[in-house]
Amino acid sequence: MRAMAVAVLALVLAAVLTLTVGVREGGFSLVWQALSAFDPNDPAHIAIQSVRMPRLIAGLIAGAALGMAGTIMQAITRNPLADPGILGINAGAAFAVVIGSLIAGRADNGLMAALAFPGAAAAAVAVFALGGGLKGDAGPVRLTLAGVALSAMLLSFVSAIILARNEALEVFRFWVTGSLAQAGMRPLGYMAIAAVFGACLAIAIAPRIEALSLGSALARGLGTKPGRIQLGALVAVTALTGAAVGVAGPVAFLGLLVPRLARRAGGHVLRRELIASAILGAAILLFADTIGRIVIPPTEIRVGTMTALIGAPMFIWMARRLRAGASA
Amino acid sequence: MMLENDNALKAEGLTIGYGERTVIDNLSLDFPAGRMTAILGPNGCGKSTLLRALARLITPGKGKVTLGSDNIFSMDTRALARRLAILPQASKAPEGITVADLVRRGRTPWRGLFSAWSEADAAAVARALKEVGLTDMSERPIDQLSGGQRQRAWVALVLAQDTPCLLLDEPTTWLDLTHQIEVLSLIRERNRAQGVTVVTVLHDLNLAARFYDTLVLLGPNGMVAAGAPQDVLTEDNLMIGFGLSAMVVPDPITGTPMVVPR
Amino acid sequence: MNAKTMAGIRGSLILAAALLIAIVLSLMIGQIRLSAADLWTGLLTGKGPGALTLRVLRGPGVVTAIGAGAALGASGAIFQILLRNPLAAPDVMGFTSGAGLAIVCGVLAGTSLPMPLLSAAGGLAAACLVAILAIKRDGSQVPITLILVGLGIGFLTAAANSFVVTRLPPEQAAEAQRWLTGSLAARDWGHAGQVFGCGTVLAVILVIQVRALSLLELGDDLATGLGLKSNRARLQLAGTGVLLAATGVAVAGPVPFIALMAGPLGMRITGAKQPGGRILSAAVAGAIITVLADLAARSIVPGLQLPAGVMTGIFGAPYLLWLLSREMDAGDI
Numbered sequence: 001m002r003a004m005a006v007a008v009l010a011l012v013l014a015a016v017l018t019l020t021v022g023v024r025e026g027g028f029s030l031v032w033q034a035l036s037a038f039d040p041n042d043p044a045h046i047a048i049q050s051v052r053m054p055r056l057i058a059g060l061i062a063g064a065a066l067g068m069a070g071t072i073m074q075a076i077t078r079n080p081l082a083d084p085g086i087l088g089i090n091a092g093a094a095f096a097v098v099i100g101s102l103i104a105g106r107a108d109n110g111l112m113a114a115l116a117f118p119g120a121a122a123a124a125v126a127v128f129a130l131g132g133g134l135k136g137d138a139g140p141v142r143l144t145l146a147g148v149a150l151s152a153m154l155l156s157f158v159s160a161i162i163l164a165r166n167e168a169l170e171v172f173r174f175w176v177t178g179s180l181a182q183a184g185m186r187p188l189g190y191m192a193i194a195a196v197f198g199a200c201l202a203i204a205i206a207p208r209i210e211a212l213s214l215g216s217a218l219a220r221g222l223g224t225k226p227g228r229i230q231l232g233a234l235v236a237v238t239a240l241t242g243a244a245v246g247v248a249g250p251v252a253f254l255g256l257l258v259p260r261l262a263r264r265a266g267g268h269v270l271r272r273e274l275i276a277s278a279i280l281g282a283a284i285l286l287f288a289d290t291i292g293r294i295v296i297p298p299t300e301i302r303v304g305t306m307t308a309l310i311g312a313p314m315f316i317w318m319a320r321r322l323r324a325g326a327s328a
Numbered sequence: 329m330m331l332e333n334d335n336a337l338k339a340e341g342l343t344i345g346y347g348e349r350t351v352i353d354n355l356s357l358d359f360p361a362g363r364m365t366a367i368l369g370p371n372g373c374g375k376s377t378l379l380r381a382l383a384r385l386i387t388p389g390k391g392k393v394t395l396g397s398d399n400i401f402s403m404d405t406r407a408l409a410r411r412l413a414i415l416p417q418a419s420k421a422p423e424g425i426t427v428a429d430l431v432r433r434g435r436t437p438w439r440g441l442f443s444a445w446s447e448a449d450a451a452a453v454a455r456a457l458k459e460v461g462l463t464d465m466s467e468r469p470i471d472q473l474s475g476g477q478r479q480r481a482w483v484a485l486v487l488a489q490d491t492p493c494l495l496l497d498e499p500t501t502w503l504d505l506t507h508q509i510e511v512l513s514l515i516r517e518r519n520r521a522q523g524v525t526v527v528t529v530l531h532d533l534n535l536a537a538r539f540y541d542t543l544v545l546l547g548p549n550g551m552v553a554a555g556a557p558q559d560v561l562t563e564d565n566l567m568i569g570f571g572l573s574a575m576v577v578p579d580p581i582t583g584t585p586m587v588v589p590r
Numbered sequence: 591m592n593a594k595t596m597a598g599i600r601g602s603l604i605l606a607a608a609l610l611i612a613i614v615l616s617l618m619i620g621q622i623r624l625s626a627a628d629l630w631t632g633l634l635t636g637k638g639p640g641a642l643t644l645r646v647l648r649g650p651g652v653v654t655a656i657g658a659g660a661a662l663g664a665s666g667a668i669f670q671i672l673l674r675n676p677l678a679a680p681d682v683m684g685f686t687s688g689a690g691l692a693i694v695c696g697v698l699a700g701t702s703l704p705m706p707l708l709s710a711a712g713g714l715a716a717a718c719l720v721a722i723l724a725i726k727r728d729g730s731q732v733p734i735t736l737i738l739v740g741l742g743i744g745f746l747t748a749a750a751n752s753f754v755v756t757r758l759p760p761e762q763a764a765e766a767q768r769w770l771t772g773s774l775a776a777r778d779w780g781h782a783g784q785v786f787g788c789g790t791v792l793a794v795i796l797v798i799q800v801r802a803l804s805l806l807e808l809g810d811d812l813a814t815g816l817g818l819k820s821n822r823a824r825l826q827l828a829g830t831g832v833l834l835a836a837t838g839v840a841v842a843g844p845v846p847f848i849a850l851m852a853g854p855l856g857m858r859i860t861g862a863k864q865p866g867g868r869i870l871s872a873a874v875a876g877a878i879i880t881v882l883a884d885l886a887a888r889s890i891v892p893g894l895q896l897p898a899g900v901m902t903g904i905f906g907a908p909y910l911l912w913l914l915s916r917e918m919d920a921g922d923i
Binding site: 075078080207208210211213214215217218220221222223224225263267268269 | 380383384385405406407408409410412413414415416419420421422423424425426429430432433434436437439485486489495
């Protein structure tokens, strides 16, 4: 419980920092005024309401969604390296978005968001089929490499398109890395609904996923239907990842970082882990975003780059620790 | 109120094969309620296959399995899981999980989609931990336990499932003799205390004779014998089942038959 | 002469013919189509459209592609033999993207160091990181751990690359993105000379080292018993492998999957079993793949020059997936 309290505190702190860091003068009190007594004539207030708040909300949605998606994926694949980014689900969403807006000839947010879900779902199915996940136990190495290969292929297509059209490069080269900037232009409301749906589904089926993570034979002995659980998990992961990609672009590695920490806060009870993942995911994403904004001013390091810079060493550390038997 | 007979497991005309190969051919067997039955036989004779069919983990080509008066292949999954538990061979625990968290997962069939953890769940877990003697270690991670303790934790998981019928696939493999006896003893305690029907696939003939009421001996060409230990473990049956030339003498402590290979 | 040798010779001829066909096609096809006769005349007389194409338009690019592909292919084969794992290629393990990152950073920082030097520094740095992080304290190495740690280094350099790209103004960003995808557009004879110059030196070194490689294949214990200092030999071979990959990257960018595909492809066609033959056939196969990928990239969408790396990415990834499923079924991973 103490760890959970720490997580909540961290989230609050991250949210406050997101709102206040970089505000020129007035700092916290100005932000407080803008929120409590909004003055539509004060440009500083408008800036906070129209730039900082959307950024905070986008960070909350994307961070919580990716954290939970990572936890579900790690539980169901028993793979400590599972993450929507590494397994190519982000790339699937990105691919669908880029192809779709190319065909439609426009890149508005509604369209991008609507395409992200089918893209994520297709990539998730593909990576599990290719990685042997449907047959039963997919080893971490196989699933990871299948994800890497799938990502490489989809991102090759994406970069072919981006390079073919210079105007597309301008739109997507920022988006493809993952960023919370210009979040005000994103369909935050719809994505929030999708994320909440995914979160509820995940929490509902969490005990079944726990049973499945003991192996499919024992899971059936415990009265669950593995196929149905996998389907439910797939829907949840798709809704969560799609929502995150919709508001922040394909941010990778958050789903890798968060579950390990969430386990500290939630023990081995998946529902608690999921809630802890949501809190920690949002907190880490907001922290990463804030650090990215202030570390080398005036340039901003995209939040996707930040998570990768933290997450890739984590990946290496975990790869080293993989038990010899677990690599099968 | 469940009748005593509702916990009897019965295989009728089971035929199971993988591809071309028929592993079990037209087998009919009774597993009486409240009794402990061990399935014995050489490697590859279909012991585990039979057990998996009894637990509905595989669907037989022909025949059916009934639990009481219900055909298990037409029962609701969860309803079956509340009446019959199976511990598969060599299960792998999630990394870092504690004993208590593992055992809690045995309560899955008793929990609804959004229902919270109930008193009954907590009581069943506590009782299972007590039965296997791991109450004091319940917060320890599984990876830190000894082999025997680990296996007891897995048994506790199916005990927490709280079913009147319990199936175990080689629960003593990889354990040393002390721990084998420990695990079988605690299964028998549950059987004697609550009249649970137990079916176990076992390798060790002498332990089976010691702990089990009924033995089923499968051979390379189907069932060899079924019945009380002294009727099943005869020199002739061992020859047919295992191709083993052995002498059968009474166990000096329990009087049950003991196999001494020649 | 036995049947096996015959098959080997036939395979080698097929591989050589394939390279020749790829080169000719690559010279013929483009915005202006040439006939084989044009090329032939150009080659013999030094006059006409054929000569111009050979000398200026496509010749340097094709020659550079051959050199870069051969270097990458040979490098892939070295690591695949050394680690006894078909997945162990410098592009999977992050060496090529390390080399690419070093070049981009070097160019942006405005250094006057030659590209191959930057590339070699980046490749060696990435390789050292992978080795330090993946090899256990007792010196034992698990190929799968090396590969996974290499992937992690690849993720890291990819993040750094994308950071660099987002910081650039649009024009340069497109250029850097192209280069980081792996491209052979607008290469001149300088590039060709560079890759063949460095490549030749490394090839000579490799010829000396190849015997050690065939001993290492027998296992460390036996190799030591036969008088080889296994660890040192392995280190030297890995060094040559990294430098070969870096040579390719310096002129073509970190083109993905060529090093991964070339070894098994070459071996399948020629049936080579000895390390020397495997490396040679991998080099030729790498050249073929690169020439064809470049050809496809610049002619598949008319009027548009895509980087070659896009093509190897699109076709290399399914190969990696296929390889995975095969390795899995064989129980190797």
